[in-house]
Amino acid sequence: MAGGYLVGGLSVNPLWVVPALTLSAVSFYSMQGIFFAIPSSFLKGKSAAAGIAAITTIGIVGGFTGPYWMGLMKDLTGNHQRGLITLAIPAVVAASIMLTVRAHNRG
Secondary structure (H helix, E strand, C coil), X not given: CHHHHHHHHHCCCHHHHHHHXXXXXXXXXXXXXXXXXXXXXXXXXXXXXXXXXXXXXXXXXXXXXXXXXXXXXXXXXXXXXXXXXXXXXXXXXXXXXXXXXXXXXXX
């Protein structure tokens, strides 16, 4: 996702931007099932429900702040490029967190 956002933000040529944003969208949707299965892999019962609820809550907040951020960047800079570039940061942070959780669960 981060790579797609970076390429989409750094390029102005539609031949690069459209595939890059498509890659970001495919990456986002392909990780949904795996992402929601993680809490139940190490949490049980009410804790798993709370973990899934926390993930959903964070997703709802992101669903508001992402478009708001893109609109703000468009208003401040006149284009969407800076917004796309900065959206790569939370994608990299999320990937780092997932790798840390994975390494911690292995042992």
